[in-house]
Amino acid sequence: MNRFTRAVAILVVIAACQDRSVVPTAGRAAFAAAGPAACPAHADFVVSDETSLLSAVASAQPNDTIALNGMVEMTFADVFVETDGLTFTCATTGSGIRAAPGAISWLFVVLSKHVTLERLTLDASNTANGGVVAFNGVEGPFTGFAEDVRLVGNRVLCAGQHLEGCVSIRTDADGLQGALIAGNSFEADPSQTTIELIGVKGGRVEGNTIDGGLGGIADPVVFVAGSAGGRFTGNNVQCAGSCLFADGSPRLVVANNQFQSAGSTTGIHLQLGTDGDSVAGNTVITTAPSFAAGLGGIRLRDAANAVVTDNIVRGPWVNSLALTDLTGADVERNSVEGAARFGIGMATGASFVPISMTGNVFRANRVSGAALAGISARLACRNSFVGNDLQRNAGDVGLVFDATTGANIFAGSATLVVDDGAFDCDGDGVNDPNIISGPGMARHGLHLGEVVSGTDPVRTVRGITVQ
Numbered sequence: 441m442n443r444f445t446r447a448v449a450i451l452v453v454i455a456a457c458q459d460r461s462v463v464p465t466a467g468r469a470a471f472a473a474a475g476p477a478a479c480p481a482h483a484d485f486v487v488s489d490e491t492s493l494l495s496a497v498a499s500a501q502p503n504d505t506i507a508l509n510g511m512v513e514m515t516f517a518d519v520f521v522e523t524d525g526l527t528f529t530c531a532t533t534g535s536g537i538r539a540a541p542g543a544i545s546w547l548f549v550v551l552s553k554h555v556t557l558e559r560l561t562l563d564a565s566n567t568a569n570g571g572v573v574a575f576n577g578v579e580g581p582f583t584g585f586a587e588d589v590r591l592v593g594n595r596v597l598c599a600g601q602h603l604e605g606c607v608s609i610r611t612d613a614d615g616l617q618g619a620l621i622a623g624n625s626f627e628a629d630p631s632q633t634t635i636e637l638i639g640v641k642g643g644r645v646e647g648n649t650i651d652g653g654l655g656g657i658a659d660p661v662v663f664v665a666g667s668a669g670g671r672f673t674g675n676n677v678q679c680a681g682s683c684l685f686a687d688g689s690p691r692l693v694v695a696n697n698q699f700q701s702a703g704s705t706t707g708i709h710l711q712l713g714t715d716g717d718s719v720a721g722n723t724v725i726t727t728a729p730s731f732a733a734g735l736g737g738i739r740l741r742d743a744a745n746a747v748v749t750d751n752i753v754r755g756p757w758v759n760s761l762a763l764t765d766l767t768g769a770d771v772e773r774n775s776v777e778g779a780a781r782f783g784i785g786m787a788t789g790a791s792f793v794p795i796s797m798t799g800n801v802f803r804a805n806r807v808s809g810a811a812l813a814g815i816s817a818r819l820a821c822r823n824s825f826v827g828n829d830l831q832r833n834a835g836d837v838g839l840v841f842d843a844t845t846g847a848n849i850f851a852g853s854a855t856l857v858v859d860d861g862a863f864d865c866d867g868d869g870v871n872d873p874n875i876i877s878g879p880g881m882a883r884h885g886l887h888l889g890e891v892v893s894g895t896d897p898v899r900t901v902r903g904i905t906v907q
């Protein structure tokens with residue numbers, strides 16, 4: 441079936457789903473809508489109730505603008521958007537859309553390209569599934585062609601009993617191109633994901649506020665299933681189960697965000713397919729201990745050439761940074777304080793390669809206040825540690841090289857180092873010592889009984905094990 445016939449099939453299905461009694465009553469506006477400055481001056485349709493909204497959607501031409509006047513309450517139909525280039529906006533400040541109790545699944549179901557929702561109050565409190573879904577591919581009787589989905593400057597109310605994420609942009613096909621979620625304020629549902637990008641390439645989530653998740657179990661944001669090249673920047677987020685979860689999302693940039701937790705399983709969490717990911721310039725603060733021994737404020741695993749720079753991580757995360765199965769990472773200029781175990785834990789949690797951490801650079805980090813050690817190195821070969829400030833950790837243990845390390849280079853205050861490295865990194869039958877240089881002598885033989893992670897409770901996100 442080609443795309444055209446698929447589209448026709450959907451139109452038929454959707455028409456069948458809608459109430460036949462809907463009469464197109466929303467005429468084309470002959471003049472610009474006279475809204476306050478916050479709303480755009482031009483609209484092709486101005487609607488103020490469910491019937492006029494649905495008829496405007498049915499008769500709109502590509503690239504038309506539909507302005508909502510007041511809070512439009514939906515009592516029997518999700519808004520299915522199947523025309524390319526439509527913009528939904530406000531006619532007057534504070535306008536938007538909400539659901540009557542038990543009436544509909546989503547506020548908007550976006551199936552077409554280049555659709556924009558802007559400057560609206562999107563009140564999903566009473567929907568069954570969530571607020572906005574956009575998809576590319578086939579779901580049940582529907583086929584979507586969404587790409588370049590835009591949510592800009594909206595107030596989104598997500599709290600309520602929902603089956604799915606509040607904003608879900610997704611594909612089951614080869615990847616959905618482009619999404620922009622910018623300048624919105626979200627009131628989170630503590631038990632459901634707020635924003636999920638599933639198979640979205642080049643998705644941008646910028647300058648949003650996500651509040652209301654503290655103490656919950658959900659994820660404010662997920663990038664999964666091949667959401668490559670995404671950007672999550674300049675957001676202000678209250679963390680719940682995590683601060684951000686990504687799986688299979690290479691070249692993701694998580695930068696310049698503020699994260700606040702009151703107790704989470706994990707913080708910024710990037711796993712499985714994270715090559716080229718970058719976590720930079722974020723502040724990640726918790727006021728209560730995190731829950732998983734192998735995870736932490738910034739959890740990054742399974743990456744070549746990742747970058748973790750200029751982050752501030754504070755409070756009793758189990759580990760401030762929890763890094764596993766990385767090669768060629770740059771970990772620089774981070775300031776971390778107050779970990780319940782390690783400021784920087786290497787090979788924490790499960791490792792899936794024989795030598796977990798190889799060829800990574802740790803430079804100019806400040807690590808203090810860790811309860812077991814500033815840095816814990818295990819399953820680690822040929823990493824370098826240069827110019828780090830490792831003072832003020834428990835027992836003056838700045839860095840521990842355990843027996844499973846070798847051929848690492850350390851330059852700095854050697855008195856802060858415990859070196860038990862005795863690992864044959866290149867497999868030639870001879871142990872490869874770590875190379876310690878700097879004032880003082882490294883200690884030997886201090887064994888941290890708790891280095892080996894305990895068994896963490898298994899948590900999953902969309903069926904993916906968090907690890």
Ligand SMILES: [Ca+2]
Binds near residue numbers: 866
């Ligand atoms: Ca060797």
